[in-house]
Amino acid sequence: MALRIALRQKYVFxxxxxxxxxxxxxxxxxxxxxxxxxxxxxxKVDFNQSTxxxxxxxxxxxxxxxxxxxxxxxxxxxxxxxxDRACRGLIITSNQPKVxxxxxDILEMYGKSPERCGEFWRAVQEMWLKMYGxxxxxxxxxxxxxxxxxxxxxxxxxxxIMVDNPRYSIGLNETLLGIVAPFWFKETMANxxxxxxxxxxxxxxxxxxxxxxxxxGLVDQLVxxxxxxxxATETMKKWLAIPDHARQITxxxxxxxxxxxxxxxxxxxxxxxxxxxxxxxxxxxLRMYLEMLKKRKx
Amino acid sequence: MALRIALRQKYVFxxxxxxxxxxxxxxxxxxxxxxxxxxxxxxKVDFNQSTxxxxxxxxxxxxxxxxxxxxxxxxxxxxxxxxDRACRGLIITSNQPKVxxxxxDILEMYGKSPERCGEFWRAVQEMWLKMYGxxxxxxxxxxxxxxxxxxxxxxxxxxxIMVDNPRYSIGLNETLLGIVAPFWFKETMANxxxxxxxxxxxxxxxxxxxxxxxxxGLVDQLVxxxxxxxxATETMKKWLAIPDHARQITxxxxxxxxxxxxxxxxxxxxxxxxxxxxxxxxxxxLRMYLEMLKKRKx
Amino acid sequence: MALRIALRQKYVFxxxxxxxxxxxxxxxxxxxxxxxxxxxxxxKVDFNQSTxxxxxxxxxxxxxxxxxxxxxxxxxxxxxxxxDRACRGLIITSNQPKVxxxxxDILEMYGKSPERCGEFWRAVQEMWLKMYGxxxxxxxxxxxxxxxxxxxxxxxxxxxIMVDNPRYSIGLNETLLGIVAPFWFKETMANxxxxxxxxxxxxxxxxxxxxxxxxxGLVDQLVxxxxxxxxATETMKKWLAIPDHARQITxxxxxxxxxxxxxxxxxxxxxxxxxxxxxxxxxxxLRMYLEMLKKRKx
Numbered sequence: 001m002a003l004r005i006a007l008r009q010k011y012v013f014x015x016x017x018x019x020x021x022x023x024x025x026x027x028x029x030x031x032x033x034x035x036x037x038x039x040x041x042x043x044k045v046d047f048n049q050s051t052x053x054x055x056x057x058x059x060x061x062x063x064x065x066x067x068x069x070x071x072x073x074x075x076x077x078x079x080x081x082x083x084d085r086a087c088r089g090l091i092i093t094s095n096q097p098k099v100x101x102x103x104x105d106i107l108e109m110y111g112k113s114p115e116r117c118g119e120f121w122r123a124v125q126e127m128w129l130k131m132y133g134x135x136x137x138x139x140x141x142x143x144x145x146x147x148x149x150x151x152x153x154x155x156x157x158x159x160x161i162m163v164d165n166p167r168y169s170i171g172l173n174e175t176l177l178g179i180v181a182p183f184w185f186k187e188t189m190a191n192x193x194x195x196x197x198x199x200x201x202x203x204x205x206x207x208x209x210x211x212x213x214x215x216x217g218l219v220d221q222l223v224x225x226x227x228x229x230x231x232a233t234e235t236m237k238k239w240l241a242i243p244d245h246a247r248q249i250t251x252x253x254x255x256x257x258x259x260x261x262x263x264x265x266x267x268x269x270x271x272x273x274x275x276x277x278x279x280x281x282x283x284x285x286l287r288m289y290l291e292m293l294k295k296r297k298x
Numbered sequence: 299m300a301l302r303i304a305l306r307q308k309y310v311f312x313x314x315x316x317x318x319x320x321x322x323x324x325x326x327x328x329x330x331x332x333x334x335x336x337x338x339x340x341x342k343v344d345f346n347q348s349t350x351x352x353x354x355x356x357x358x359x360x361x362x363x364x365x366x367x368x369x370x371x372x373x374x375x376x377x378x379x380x381x382d383r384a385c386r387g388l389i390i391t392s393n394q395p396k397v398x399x400x401x402x403d404i405l406e407m408y409g410k411s412p413e414r415c416g417e418f419w420r421a422v423q424e425m426w427l428k429m430y431g432x433x434x435x436x437x438x439x440x441x442x443x444x445x446x447x448x449x450x451x452x453x454x455x456x457x458x459i460m461v462d463n464p465r466y467s468i469g470l471n472e473t474l475l476g477i478v479a480p481f482w483f484k485e486t487m488a489n490x491x492x493x494x495x496x497x498x499x500x501x502x503x504x505x506x507x508x509x510x511x512x513x514x515g516l517v518d519q520l521v522x523x524x525x526x527x528x529x530a531t532e533t534m535k536k537w538l539a540i541p542d543h544a545r546q547i548t549x550x551x552x553x554x555x556x557x558x559x560x561x562x563x564x565x566x567x568x569x570x571x572x573x574x575x576x577x578x579x580x581x582x583x584l585r586m587y588l589e590m591l592k593k594r595k596x
Numbered sequence: 597m598a599l600r601i602a603l604r605q606k607y608v609f610x611x612x613x614x615x616x617x618x619x620x621x622x623x624x625x626x627x628x629x630x631x632x633x634x635x636x637x638x639x640k641v642d643f644n645q646s647t648x649x650x651x652x653x654x655x656x657x658x659x660x661x662x663x664x665x666x667x668x669x670x671x672x673x674x675x676x677x678x679x680d681r682a683c684r685g686l687i688i689t690s691n692q693p694k695v696x697x698x699x700x701d702i703l704e705m706y707g708k709s710p711e712r713c714g715e716f717w718r719a720v721q722e723m724w725l726k727m728y729g730x731x732x733x734x735x736x737x738x739x740x741x742x743x744x745x746x747x748x749x750x751x752x753x754x755x756x757i758m759v760d761n762p763r764y765s766i767g768l769n770e771t772l773l774g775i776v777a778p779f780w781f782k783e784t785m786a787n788x789x790x791x792x793x794x795x796x797x798x799x800x801x802x803x804x805x806x807x808x809x810x811x812x813g814l815v816d817q818l819v820x821x822x823x824x825x826x827x828a829t830e831t832m833k834k835w836l837a838i839p840d841h842a843r844q845i846t847x848x849x850x851x852x853x854x855x856x857x858x859x860x861x862x863x864x865x866x867x868x869x870x871x872x873x874x875x876x877x878x879x880x881x882l883r884m885y886l887e888m889l890k891k892r893k894x
Contacts, residue, residue, distance in 0.1 A: 158799065159796075174544070175540050175541065175544040175545055175548055176540070177544075178541040178543070178544050179544060180544050180547045180548055180551070181548065183551060186551055186552070190791075191791045191792060191795070192791075192792050193792070194492055194790060194791075194792075195488075195489045195490075195492075195552070196489065196490050196491070196492075196515055198552070199489070199549075199552045199553075200457075200518075202548045202551075202552065203456065203537075203540065203545050203548050203549055203552075204536070204537065204540060204545075205540060205544075217792055220796075238800070239799075239800065242771050242772070242799065242800060242801060243771065243774040243881065245774070245877070246770070246771040246773075246774050246775060246776050246801075247771055247799050247800075249776045250771055250776055250777065250798045250799050251795075251799055253776070253779060253782055253798075254782070254791070254794070254795045254798065254799075255795075281543070285541065472842070473838050473839065473842040473843055473846055474838070475842075476839040476841070476842050477842060478842050478845045478846055478849070479846065481849060484849055484850070492790060493786075493787045493788075493790075493850070494787060494788050494789070494790075494813055496850070497787070497847075497850045497851075498755075498816075500846045500849075500850070501754065501835075501838065501843050501846050501847055501850070502834070502835065502838060502843075503838060503842075579841070583839065
């Protein structure tokens with residue numbers, strides 16, 4: 001059973017990636033990646049006491065899909081870093097090749113009980129609230145494709161640097177799967193690229209190449225792969241030169257209205273998600289999507 | 299009397315067009331257009347059952363001015379298409395040469411009773427509510443100038459393709475006539491081109507050339523005249539590839555807050571319009587404008 | 597004592613300018629400027645009855661710092677012009693070389709009683725309310741650097757023309773000093789350059805070169821120094837060609853929601869500012885900043 005799930009899981013996220021056109025290549029790499037990860041943690045944190053900067057790497061094979069487990073682990077690590085006054089900056093990146101994060105794990109939404117779906121959604125909310133409201137300077141070092149929830153995770157950061165590889169893509173492409181980005185995904189994107197870009201992107205489920213993403217402001221900077229972490233580190237220095245209290249109050253002023261909308265509607269948002277995702281028609285959409293992926297694979 | 303109104307009507311909308319500098323040329327064409335339209339409908343709808351796409355062409359000579367009659371006919375057609383589950387997409391265009399729509403009919407606002415003005419304004423609201431809130435994919439194929447209400451009609455669509463002819467212009471130019479775009483015109487534009495572009499455009503009554511309109515995002519794409527409908531049709535295919543329910547929920551999420559503002563203030567908005575437009579000073583502005591147009595013509 | 601304050605005042609504002617990298621040059625010029633200004637007014641107004649346009653020049657040495665006195669004088673002049681029906685347009689500029697305005701006077705915030713801080717803040721609010729809500733057409737002719745409150749003053753105008761000199765800079769750089777731009781500074785900027793540009797600018801205290809400012813829309817136009825006033829005058833003609841009542845109602849529609857937020861929270865905003873600025877930690881930040889400037893100077 002575990003194996004079957006693992007296989008289906010792989011299909012799912014390769015499927016997501018395949019919409020950016022590099023299905024075959026990634027698949028080959030990922031299968032080899034999956035072999036010796038049984039005991040490795042899903043998240044690796046390197047905290048540099050002297051700079052006050054932590055680098056958090058997602059390493060959940062094959063494609064850092066945001067399962068309940070990974071989200072929980074992510075939130076625990078974020079909370080630890082947030083409470084450590086020595087930690088002022090966070091760089092978030094991926095240890096998986098060619099992907100930053102493939103987004104929310106579809107298998108957490110397909111064939112699950114309403115209770116389990118609700119538990120999963122609460123974890124997605126928690127991740128967003130912790131990241132978008134973080135007092136730390138947060139920089140996304142996007143070293144691969146970043147669809148759906150992976151894009152959301154990037155959008156919660158203060159700054160986004162992406163590897164300039166046209167094979168990678170980024171965007172909130174939920175409609176392609178027949179599902180819908182909730183209002184707080186939408187607001188996070190609109191706060192970044194404006195209302196009209198968000199309307200087009202969400203209705204069409206657009207995935208942007210790095211250069212397109214830069215053009216509309218979905219990412220802030222493109223760099224070659226081998227300069228990603230040094231650029232993120234240099235950028236962090238610039239942000240940390242600002243007095244923390246002034247930067248934090250300013251960040252809160254910019255983001256609190258958006259954060260408050262979810263905080264004050266959290267249970268309703270969960271109910272809304274659960275009743276939507278457990279609909280027969282939506283489950284059917286997800287099943288058809290999963291089956292399409294299996295066929296593609298076969 | 300009917301003839302006199304028709305003549306004045308022509309002056310009015312040519313006047314609107316003249317602000318984009320092509321008064322003389324359009325006038326000549328339009329006079330010939332007016333001859334054999336007495337019995338033709340103001341709106342033509344071609345619905346293709348196999349694609350699920352309807353093409354709605356405005357053909358109200360001379361310049362598709364949005365009179366109470368045309369607005370009513372437009373709303374009836376929109377309602378029919380909206381209720382037809384087979385119709386998933388709508389392309390809106392003009393059968394008049396050189397103009398998409400010259401906007402709201404000034405003669406519906408000049409020398410009319412408050413009751414009639416209120417009836418007219420309710421029809422403008424109805425058109426906007428139906429278009430901006432449509433469940434169909436809506437594409438504006440803008441094959442000519444599109445000032446004021448014509449621009450609004452374009453802005454309600456999901457996507458705007460304009461013919462790349464520098465003689466055409468588009469914009470909410472109400473202030474040029476001494477009148478004011480109401481808050482929902484403003485919000486529709488701000489949702490498309492942002493707050494600052496809207497502020498400048500509305501205060502100065504700016505009319506943009508196609509290339510200027512593209513630059514600020516007032517339209518999404520420019521094409522040569524002879525590629526307009528094929529491009530609209532190709533674009534529609536891309537939008538219809540998205541599952542309807544996911545796209546519709548997403549569209550509603552983006553637009554409902556703006557729609558709700560009018561829906562919950564509809565009567566107040568009508569009263570506001572009527573009391574503004576029936577002011578002596580505003581009627582005087584409109585009369586001077588009409589007289590200026592007559593003199594230009596003579 | 598007066599001399600000592602004057603000297604510290606100079607340091608403070610040179611310090612603000614120094615963050616744009618032209619500390620030494622400005623200092624030399626400013627010292628000579630300070631000599632014969634003892635009796636000159638802080639504000640000069642030239643009102644042209646025939647055009648209906650007033651040019652208001654700030655001439656408060658050395659760098660038009662917005663002290664309680666200058667703000668009060670500014671508000672009195674604005675009120676006079678606003679109430680003069682013959683005055684339809686206002687061009688605001690600086691008679692000091694190389695600086696438009698260095699922003700809020702730090703010495704009004706350092707070592708002052710809560711009462712005095714509150715009085716100062718009320719004057720800042722008053723200036724913003726009068727400028728952002730003005731019925732006149734307002735154009736900023738930005739002939740030098742314009743950090744912090746100087747940038748805010750520019751942002752309240754309908755149109756911004758800046759001298760294209762890469763030594764000049766503009767931006768809301770409050771965080772660099774450990775203080776925070778309040779919500780209405782933020783909203784004024786977001787209404788101009790959007791949410792994301794504002795978030796980055798305010799968190800990092802960014803100062804933009806004229807060409808960078810043009811790129812994000814923080815200013816509308818760049819011109820050589822010797823064309824600044826003629827360009828402002830020509831631009832004003834274009835704005836004054838619009839009927840006043842239509843332009844004013846439209847301007848109010850665009851800005852009233854933002855104005856109302858402060859009007860209905862004015863006392864709370866003052867209390868908030870006073871309790872923030874009188875904190876030991878903030879006073880310490882300001883003292884360290886002032887001492888750093890003295891050392892730089894020495």
